[in-house]
Amino acid sequence: MRFYAICVYLFLYIPIGVIALFSFNAGRHASQLQGFSTKWYGKALSNPFVMDALETSLTVAFCSALFASVFGTMAAVALQGIRGPVRVAFDMLIYVAVMIPGIVIGIATLIGLVTVFDQLNPLIAAIWPEGFNPPKLRMGIGSLIAAHTMFLMALVVIIVRARLAGMDRALTEASSDLYATPMGTFRQVTLPMIFPAILAGFLLSFTFSFDDFIIAFFVAGSETTLPIYVFSSIRRGVTPEINAIGTMVMGVSLLLLISAQLLLQRGGRKSR
């Protein structure tokens, strides 16, 4: 059993290890190790296309994680107060949203947005004052943020819900017994207690959005995120520069994921 487990882990992690290893390759070919160097990191970071894509990715990741955290928390808190079939239905939909393949979300979002834009654009043009260029809704950073927010929200809802479920109901009752209004209770008791979970949800969302290729590929329009840049440059051959980018992305993602995990654990302990 242990032997197989080791094989599985090797199979999973050796390619990642190889990418990290080759990012320090001194030579210019991705298949031949020729001494140690960090020059590809420098090259990647000074490449304007990479930096552009990185900026887009960071903007999208930050905005969608922020929106997902806010809306997801709101949904989780609201669901906590609901019983019966409505809650069951929402619970199911949320799990579906998490499990559904990225490609389905990508295509669905693309078709949905295109259809809506096609309907709205003539309308906007019609009501826009004469002589001004009417704005045109199209795929771009906005649609990227929207699509990511949609699927990340479900993730935040699940994380925050778990935390809320672990919270003693008597705490909110005690707060309202001590004259706090519902809003006051949320601000002074609920929010501080679920905050680690919200932060963890934010970090996870950030990572997922930052790493996402599939959905972004469909809805990015003319924008290029880092994963899309990596994908398009691979078609021109894998260079150690790509390895360097991959290693950096992985390092940052890992860091965020570990912080999220720590936050969830610490939050869970404190509430006991």
Add this chain to the structure above:
Amino acid sequence: MAIEAYTEVTLPADRKVVAELRGVSKSFGDVLAASDLNLSIGEGEFLSFLGPSGCGKTTALRMLAGFEAPSEGQVLLDGDVVNDLDAHNRPVNMVFQQYALFPHMTVTQNIGYGLRQVRPRIPKPQIAERVSRALEVVRLGGFDDRKIWEMSGGQQQRVALARAIINEPKLLLLDEPMAALDRKLRKEMQIELQDLQRQLGITFVLVTHDQEEALSMSDRICIMRDGRIVQIGSPQELYDRPNSRYVADFVGTSNFFDGTLQGSPEGLSTVLLDNGMQVQGMAGDGLVDHQDVCISVRPEQMKLSHQGDGVEVKVHNRIFLGEHTEYLVSHQTLGDFLVLAPRQADLTEGAFAVGDTATVSWEATAALILDRN
């Protein structure tokens, strides 16, 4: 019948009523958690709801707190109907079973929580002063900046108390506050709670399933069963004049013998026991001729002697309790029952050993004729 029996023991007429339940019922779906509760709570009173779990006592308390709205009837505070008043608008505070202290706040922050919600705002120095006074009252001076999870169960209990009493509520509701404490600490807290209540003059409403707790602390006890109030009275009244077998069994211990009432129940009446014996006893209210009843005799009202009148029994077991000796005796047709003999009786009459035969007797006035339920 039960309603008549408990309205007889109401508050003294000159007592100011702070809270009242009028025909209050509460159902959760198909489950009737509380049914037709009628009760007045007097100012400065220590009232307990006593009953087994699921009898509706916590529901009653939660309706007073404002966490549940009654399905029927009215809840009154200071003469005003407060059915639709949310918990945060009621001048009532609660000590929760697991204390429900805010884990992300210090002791001081927890205790001052209620005062911080008051609008217009109370000046900070004034809050700080009242908090430190409340800390003194519950004898937790110096614990100001402790974290909640650094404190023991007893200390947390005191914080919960301080957090509630600092607001000087009209009613202090206590939901099984001692359940999480060990036995010794519970005794201490019971005494302290009583002292606190006398000192502050706040009306206390306690929910408990522990009869000892209710008996030792309350001015009045409200016995509940299946969502209904069975009897309300002072601990002595409930002990001496229970209105049903249920109350006699729940408050203290008693021996019960089933039988049928003979003749109209007026004072001393005769009961034909199921084994054919005829016994006299004091009839309770609301009984009718030929009703199935039971005779209740407290173990300490029974006298065990070597010879004389009475029922002949065999000593089955003997437990020495210091000032008392508890005998478990068995009678051929009445079955097993308990007799509690004071130490003095053991000394003068001589103690009984397991296997001895003895006679048990009791005064007819000590035997209560009660409804079987």
